[in-house]
Amino acid sequence: MEEKQGAGPSVETIPDGDNRPRRICPDCGYIEYHNPKIIVGAVCAWEGRILLCQRAIAPSQGLWTIPAGFLELGETTAQGAAREVWEEAEARVDIGELLGVYEIPHISQVNMIYRARMLSAACAPGIESEAVRLVTWEEIPWGQLAFPSVRWSLERFRDQGAARVYAAAPMAPLTPR
Amino acid sequence: MEEKQGAGPSVETIPDGDNRPRRICPDCGYIEYHNPKIIVGAVCAWEGRILLCQRAIAPSQGLWTIPAGFLELGETTAQGAAREVWEEAEARVDIGELLGVYEIPHISQVNMIYRARMLSAACAPGIESEAVRLVTWEEIPWGQLAFPSVRWSLERFRDQGAARVYAAAPMAPLTPR
Numbered sequence: 001m002e003e004k005q006g007a008g009p010s011v012e013t014i015p016d017g018d019n020r021p022r023r024i025c026p027d028c029g030y031i032e033y034h035n036p037k038i039i040v041g042a043v044c045a046w047e048g049r050i051l052l053c054q055r056a057i058a059p060s061q062g063l064w065t066i067p068a069g070f071l072e073l074g075e076t077t078a079q080g081a082a083r084e085v086w087e088e089a090e091a092r093v094d095i096g097e098l099l100g101v102y103e104i105p106h107i108s109q110v111n112m113i114y115r116a117r118m119l120s121a122a123c124a125p126g127i128e129s130e131a132v133r134l135v136t137w138e139e140i141p142w143g144q145l146a147f148p149s150v151r152w153s154l155e156r157f158r159d160q161g162a163a164r165v166y167a168a169a170p171m172a173p174l175t176p177r
Numbered sequence: 178m179e180e181k182q183g184a185g186p187s188v189e190t191i192p193d194g195d196n197r198p199r200r201i202c203p204d205c206g207y208i209e210y211h212n213p214k215i216i217v218g219a220v221c222a223w224e225g226r227i228l229l230c231q232r233a234i235a236p237s238q239g240l241w242t243i244p245a246g247f248l249e250l251g252e253t254t255a256q257g258a259a260r261e262v263w264e265e266a267e268a269r270v271d272i273g274e275l276l277g278v279y280e281i282p283h284i285s286q287v288n289m290i291y292r293a294r295m296l297s298a299a300c301a302p303g304i305e306s307e308a309v310r311l312v313t314w315e316e317i318p319w320g321q322l323a324f325p326s327v328r329w330s331l332e333r334f335r336d337q338g339a340a341r342v343y344a345a346a347p348m349a350p351l352t353p354r
Binding site: 017071074112 | 187194196197210213214215234248249251252253256264278280283285287289304305
């Protein structure tokens with residue numbers, strides 16, 4: 001099917017009532033907003049061991065990480081974290097409390113990292129992982145972690161023990177407006 | 178300056194290694210990702226009163242809200258919350274603890290709401306506000322709040338008193354990779 005193809009958001013200007021330049025389509029007025037993205041992930045535990053994935057892709061290929069990735073449209077952050085655990089480590093988990101929020105403003109990322117309980121020891125590398133391992137605290141390859149946020153997440157997991165820090169907000173009744 | 182104008186991200190397909198359709202530019206391979214957006218806001222207090230804004234724009238024009246809006250590129254969530262307070266209510270604040278995360282997955286929004294202390298009673302309507310008010314708890318117009326997240330935020334503010342629930346993550350040393 002052939003459709004009329006407009007110029008798309010190709011003109012950079014500050015829209016009325018705004019204070020930052022955005023790209024606007026000169027044909028239809030569509031405004032393209034770029035905003036920070038949310039990474040969701042989890043420190044997943046099974047009988048005192050922690051689930052780590054060896055990255056099969058850039059950046060930090062070959063280094064170790066907790067399962068984490070971009071939140072997708074329509075998901076809650078807990079659903080997204082569970083999906084990432086499945087996609088990267090083929091493990092099923094119950095997502096627990098939010099361990100913390102790790103911000104990386106210079107790349108416009110907000111990481112929301114959960115504590116999770118594995119439903120069994122089953123795990124296997126997903127398409128973005130070369131290998132997955134369940135390791136004790138002593139076996140964590142501290143010198144080969146993929147990102148500073150991985151160490152931060154693991155240390156928060158350790159330090160907070162079973163203390164309740166934060167639980168994801170219960171949904172309010174949704175009354176579409 | 179005239180530039181070569183490609184088709185832009187106009188073809189919907191599932192990229193290699195992905196599992197969701199994205200829009201891709203057939204000329205350059207650019208992949209356009211749409212992801213959930215972060216709303217940052219704050220319950221701002223001054224001497225026992227709370228700062229509310231009457232919305233001058235849709236949605237919920239004429240109803241009352243706490244200052245909140247989309248996080249912009251390059252900001253921390255606390256910086257974004259302080260910016261929104263300034264833009265909507267022309268008040269200066271110290272951003273405190275994260276009161277909570279309120280998720281609205283059906284519109285792909287994650288609200289991160291902070292507790293904030295106003296530096297003075299000074300406030301005035303910004304461009305998106307018809308009016309701003311500093312109200313006591315009893316004066317809050319519960320029947321005229323703009324969104325369910327506003328009530329939720331106010332109630333979390335009240336219920337948590339001065340308890341420390343969550344502090345935004347200190348930045349780890351940033352080592353560009």
